[in-house]
Amino acid sequence: VKLRKIQKLGANPSEEELRSILQIRTRIDKVAIKDAKLRTFITQDYARDDMVAHEYDVTNGTVKQGVDNLVMIDDSIVRGTTLKKSIIRMLDRLKPKKIVIVSSAPQIRFPDCYGIDMAKLGDFIAFQAAIELIKDRGMEMILDDVYLKCQNQASAPKEQVKNYVKEIFEPFTADEISAKISQMLRPKDINAEVEIIYQTIEGLHEACPENLGDWYFTGDYPTPGGNKVVNRAFINYMEGKNVRAY
Known part of the structure; x- marks a missing residue:
């Protein structure tokens, strides 16, 4: 931003003009x-939607209405429930020009089977976005193809099972999925523009070089059982079964 402003000043900017820009x-x-007593991520499914409406409050007078871009950092965006039903609406009441949500974690695309309650693919906003992109582009045959592959190896030994759910995401860039997520999580009745930005896989590895557990984001599970769980989760999704994959 500073560079663009300086370039617009031309060849002979004054010291005062430069100082005003450099001081930005x-x-x-x-x-x-946030109410520290409430934690939607660990709340049971049936109660989560009701809780998000009461989890946050705002500080008025901090945003220049129609001028400021409001950037918020979140540790991760799993379902997007809290963002859409509470946070984005709440921030829009402050009347910012734009709301940017930055996730310090990459897009969570795959279930966890090592202790975290993330077992249903249909809950993940990144997966939902990929499905919407597939439908937008008339590529539904991918869903049927992956479903058949998952079914064909459902009874295979776990050591032979491959994660075919990766193929759902392969036609799209991370930016395309992020853009679709931004569109899906923006309530229709707000005024501000909404953009959601995710950490990259490469950025995650650079930030945490000693901790390379990235299977939620890449689908590269550390044990064969992970592939079996993710394929079962996709079969459940395709068959309309709202149950956990393990």
Whole structure:
């Protein structure tokens, strides 16, 4: 931003003009306040939607209406429930020009089977976005093909099972999926533009070089059982079974 402003000044900017640009700083304020007693991620499915409406509150007077871009950092975006039903609506009441949600974790695309309650593919907003892109582009044959592959190896020894669900995401870039997520999570009745930005896999590895557990994001499970779980999760999704894959 500073570079663009300086370039617009031309060949002979004044010292005052340069100083005014160089003094531009990102403002950091406590805009959203969370009730520490509430945690939607570990709440049972039937109660989660009701809880998100009561989890956050805002600090008024911190945003210049129609001028400021409001950037919020989240540790991860799994379902997107809290964003769509609470946070984005709440932030829009402050009337920012744009709302940017930055996830420090990459897109969570695959179930976990090692202790975290993330077992249903249909819950993941990244998976939902990939499905919507497939439908938008008339590529539904991919779903049938992956479903058949998963069924064909459902009874195979886990050591022989391959993660075919990766093929759901292969036609799209991470940016395309992020753009679709932004579209899906933006409530229709708000005014601000919404953009959701995710950490990249490469950025994650650079930030955490000693901790390479990335199977939620890449589908590269550390044990053969992970592939069996993800394929079962996809079969459940295709058959309309709202149950966990393990």
